[in-house]
Amino acid sequence: MATVQNGYTNGSLTEQGILTHYRFSDIPSAIDIPASTFDSEVEISLEELPDDPTELCTLLDNEKAAKNFWVIIALAYAKQNQIDHAIDILNRGLSSLAQGVTKEKLGLLGWICWLYMRKSREAPRVAPEGQLVSEAKTKDYYLQAATSTLNEASRLNPAYPSLFLARGVLSILRASLQPPAKALRPGTVDTSERVETLRQALKCFDESAKSFGNRNVMAILGRARAQYMLGRYAEALEGYQEVLIKMPNMRDPDPRIGIGCCLWQLDFKEQAKAAWTRALALNPESKVANILLGAYYLYDSSRHATNDPAFGSLYKIAMTQYTQKAFKVDKEYPMTCSMFGGYFLLRKHFPTVEALARKAIELTDVNAIASDGWYLLARKEHFEGNSARANEYYSRSDQARGGGDSGYLPAKFGAVQMQVRTGDYDGAKFRLEKIIQQTKNPESMTLLGALFAEEVFAAQSSPLKEDKSAEVKKATSLLESVRASWKDEKKKLSPDESVLLYLARLYESGSPEKSMQCLQHVEQMQLAQIPIPSARGYRDERHTTLGHPGTFCASAADIWAVSTALNACVKSRDRDDSADTDALVTTISYNLARTYEGRVHARGSQKSDYTEANARLTYIALRQSPTDEGPKKMAKLYELESTNLESVLCLAANIAEDHEQRHYKHTLQGYDKHDRYSLTGMGNIYLLAARDMKRDTEQDREKRRKMYEKAVEFFDKALQLDPKNAYAAQGIAIALVDDRKDYTTAVQIFSRIRDTLRDASVYLNLGHVYAELRQFSKSIENYEAALSKDRQRDTQILACLGRVWLLKGMQEMNLAAMNTALDCTQRARAIAPEQIHLEFNVAFVQNQIAQLVVSLPETQKSLQDVQIASDGLDEAINTFSQIAKAKHPPYPRGSLEQRANMGKNTIRRKLERTLQSQGEYEEKNATKLQQAREARETELRRREEEKRKVEEAELERKRQIAEDRQRLIEEAQRLAAIRAEEERAREEAEYTTDSETGDKVKRKKKAAASKRKKTDAGDDSGAAGRKSKDRSTGPESELESDAEDHPAPRKRRRLERRSTTKSSKYKSSEIVVESESEEDEEGAGAGTRGANGASRDAGSPVSDRDEDDDMRDTAAGRVSVDEDKDADAVVRRRRTKLNLRIEDDEDEEGESEGESAGKKARPASPDEEPNDEDDLFEEKSGDEAMDRASSGDKDTEMKDRADEDEDEE
Secondary structure (H helix, E strand, C coil): CCCEECCEECCCCCCCCCCCCCCCCCCCCEEEEECCCCCCEEEEECCCCCCCCHHHHHHHHHCCCCHHHHHHHHHHHHHCCCHHHHHHHHHHHHHHCCCCCHHHHHHHHHHHHHHHHHHHHHCCCCCCCCCCCCCCCCHHHHHHHHHHHHHHHHHHCCCCHHHHHHHHHHHHHHHHHCCCCCCCCCCCCCCCHHHHHHHHHHHHHHHHHHHCCCCCHHHHHHHHHHHHHCCCHHHHHHHHHHHHHHCCCCCCCCHHHHHHHHHHHCCCHHHHHHHHHHHHHHCCCCHHHHHHHHHHHHHHHHCCCCCCHHHHHHHHHHHHHHHHHHHHHCCCCHHHHHHHHHHHHHCCCHHHHHHHHHHHHHHCCCHHHHHHHHHHHHHHHHHHCCHHHHHHHHHHHHHHCCCHHHCCHHHHHHHHHHHHHHCCHHHHHHHHHHHHHHCCCHHHHHHHHHHHHHHHHHHHHCCCCCCCHHHHHHHHHHHHHHHHHCCCCCCCCCCCHHHHHHHHHHCCCCCHHHHHHHHHHHHHHHHHHCCHHHHHHHHHHHHHHCHHHHHHHHHCCCHHHHHHHHHHHHHHHHHCCCCCCHHHHHHHHHHHHHHHHHCCCCCCCCCCCCHHHHHHHHHHHHHHCCCCHHHHHHHHHHHHCCCCHHHHHHHHHHCCHHHHHHHHHHHHHHCCCCCHHHHHHHHHHHHHHHHHCCCCCHHHHHHHHHHHHHHHHHHHHHHHHCCCCHHHHHHHHHHHHHHHCCHHHHHHHHHHHHHHCCCHHHHHHHHHHHHHCCCHHHHHHHHHHHHHCCCCCCHHHHHHHHHHHHHHHHHHCCHHHHHHHHHHHHHHHHHCCCCHHHHHHHHHHHHHHHHHHHHCCHHHCCHHHHHHHHHHHHHHHHHHHHHHCCCCCCCCHHHHHHHHHHHHHHHHHHHHHHHHHHHHHHHHHHHHHHHHHHHHHHHHHHHHHHHHHHHHHHHHHHHHHHHHHHHHHHHHHHHHHHHHHHHHHHHHHHEEECCCCCCEEECCCCCHHHHCCCCCCCCHHHHHHHHCCCCCHHHHHHHHHHHHHCCCCCCCCCCCCHHHCCCCCCCCCCCCCCCCCCHHHHHHHHHHHHHHHHHHHHHCCCCHHHHHHHHHHHHHCCCCCCCCCCCCCCCCCCCCCCCCCCCCCCCCCCCCCCCCCCCCCCCCCCCCCCCCCCCCCCCCCCHHHHHHHHHHHHHHHHHHHHHHHHHHC
8 A cells, every 4th residue: 555645645646646626726615604693504605706795794794703704705705816805804804803812813814914915926016107106006015015914913923833934925025026136256245135035034934844843845845935046046956856755746836847947047957848847747737837848948949040940840839839828828927928028029019029028027026037028128129229218128127137247148238239339339348348258158259359340440441550459359369269169069059151251351461361261161151041053153153253362362372263263254254245354353363463473483473454563573573683674674663653652662662772761752742641661761761870970979969869759750650650560660669779778668669579570680679688688698599589580691690699698708707608609709700701890709709708717716617718718819819910900990900909919918928827827726626636536435335335234234124023923923823723623622522422323412411419329308317417517518408498499590600809808717618509300319418518528628739630620610600719817827728619510401402501609608607698799800701601611510520520439439
């Protein structure tokens, strides 16, 4: 039989086990009200209630009806959705029961509170349009009424259990009207009004559940709902599951709905769908389950592109199968109105959209649904072009979900779109950047990237060129991130042509290959949208549209692609004479010519008809024949195209230097004053002129400074027109270094130029600046980078590198750095041996090395270094002398001769002394080094020997330990073998062979009394005659007689400590309790055996056998006799013998228990009983004690038999 829980079969999930009761299903169809005057009843139909309940209230009041009649009639009105009448009836009932019991009043007040809360669920959230706020009965109005009713009930009895549940539900309804909390910083506690209200609701539900012994499932449901609203979805899920376990057949409310919502929030969408599907299977008319399943299928359709067939099928299921059914069940349900509003928005039925959105806003008590309603209104105004109202509704939608960082993302995006429409681009970009910081939304990234790209394109088309490199990077990064998200299969995003076109245009100047890829991707997308027959014709003519991509092919030197485009244009013109393809053919021809030029196909590039092509041809001729044909064509080009800027610039770049400035000035004055190339050229001319000017007097320095300022003005003008002009920026940096010595700013400018201009001059300038800043390592790094830029044989860079190494060596007193400087200068001299200043550089470095060697201490140089420096000094002296005799020496002859004389006289003598002292130092130092080396080797050998001895001692110790361990193991094994042998021998002694069966059986103990002479148990004279000989006879006989009447119980005997044993000069007597069959026979002979045994023990010495018996007796639980402390004489220790244990006839199973009783002997007294002393030792229990007792009994039995034989003799 199935277990019944809460009145239903536990675990029954079939239709038969489902709870069939709905709300108000327990209201009967009619009710009989007893009359107070007559012995009759008044029947009232609860299905056909009057519109005015006044007569019913009067009847109930006159008849003094009980509380339950008022409640049933009020609920009957509530069942017909006449909540106002139900509240009036309950209020009349409350007035009628004014003098009634408090509990009845509390019940009525509770029903009034619940009805007010139901009215609040159906009341509008905000006042309808056209109605005053003070007159409108909104949700807040009814919640205030419910609060006042609940407060009145709390005044009667604040601890009434039913009030806790009502107070918790009221707190949840009040929290639903409060705005969500703003986003908080991590680690801060949310103390907003809504959160505090929900926490109060949790406390009320906990109190309600506690008051009902945690059996109130409605309290558990309320607690789960409050936790869900607080965002604790895992805890809420546990609450709903607890309710489902306790009431598996519950359907109204259905905990499966809450389970599905929690799973949805925890991102378990499929499990949430399963829960809602189960809820719908149990209740097909559930509007909540239907609309939630519709929301699931809408979400599933959103993961597919709109042109995907799966999108249409999923959207149709969501709207027709679930949303439409939910709308038919309840047309006022806010969530259904919100979802249907989105459908009609796509259909552009704007009046229906507004009506449904207003219903969703006014009737809901969930902030998210109100946000959806405002969003529908905003989209409707957006479509109609009303930007102001759309922006307002977008803002309300965002605020309904909390606003700020935790608002509604689609509403934020809509507000940004309104800002873009109104031209507030800065505000739009600011809000989009905040959105992207929180979530990488593709739509937001696309819009922000498009705004940055449009800003870049606008700057490119304006006459004033601004630096938009940062905007280019941002736009490219954002759009590339969107492009990368298309590859994520989980997101299921489709490519956007606008993103690809923006990227293609952004990549035009920097990366033409990437731009070409984007355009080809767009072309493939457009081909995929064209029907197959049309697509084939398009593929034949598609190269007519490659004029723009042909530019990228030309940049990439893709001659074949440009040639294909050109041929396609020609074929198109042949096929259709009306097509205007001349301009396109001309453009592609020029691109093809540029491509051939890049490939040095001079003959193939003779295909151009306009000025730019002629300029390129002239440049090719100038490169092929710089002295003959080139200058002629240059002059001809200038004559034909003297007004064309390209021709003038080509002429200015390739004429003699003396006329360069004139042509630049002519270009700026007569053609284009904003020509960037001419402005940069003029700046360079002024820069060179200022560098060569004199600086002896203050007037000369002022003229030089003004010349630098003039150069900076030209560079600055060029940068205003083209912020990317790296050459103009480099000119400004050079002016800062030469004129103002502003090295720090120059380093920053050169570093930025280095990232854009991959030229050796940038690294060379950086090396110069770092050298002036005394940062020689960075300077060397930049000079070497300049050398790596195909400038390995550049004498200028090698000379600068040698100079820096020289400065570094002089600063650090580093001979190795000086030698590196010498190597660099020698490399430069080897490249250009005819240049005298390179010879001077080598001689100067050799001279400095000689001076450094002299000043270095003996420990930092060697004899070989001094010798090399001396040889270098001789070479430098000769070089200085030869340079002084040259026709045009780089320095004055007098200075060169002085250097040569100084080297001959001063430096050479110092080197000679240094050579001698260094030799003596190294000779002495060599002896010391040898001695130190020998001492070190001796110390190393000693340490190795000590280490070896320690290791040997350790090995010896381990070996000894191993031997001891082995010896102990062998000893343990030997002892184990001995014990095993003893055990085997003992087992053989205990067992014997049965003569009949031949099996091993245990030896049986024989009764000791059978071999003794039996005496008459009732002979009092015999007992009296022995009493004078044996003192212990009297007590023993008394005990035996007592044992006949009362069998002695088995007692657990404990050993006594010798130190606490009382002194006595009497031996203790042994008492043996025999079986019933032999009790009389043994009564007479017991005293005799005790006396004889005592006399023999007293007269026999203690032998080795007795000591062994003592050890065995102790293990079996016997008690030794202590020495007598009262007597003066020394009393010998006497061993008490354990009497034979008489086996019970009934105990024949083999489990015999040994029981020894050690008793202290006292002076015989007829009135005195034997006294048992308490033991101080613990007893052994279990099998071990049994075995020991058994073995002790056997040993004792053998000795007793021997004693009996002696007695018989």
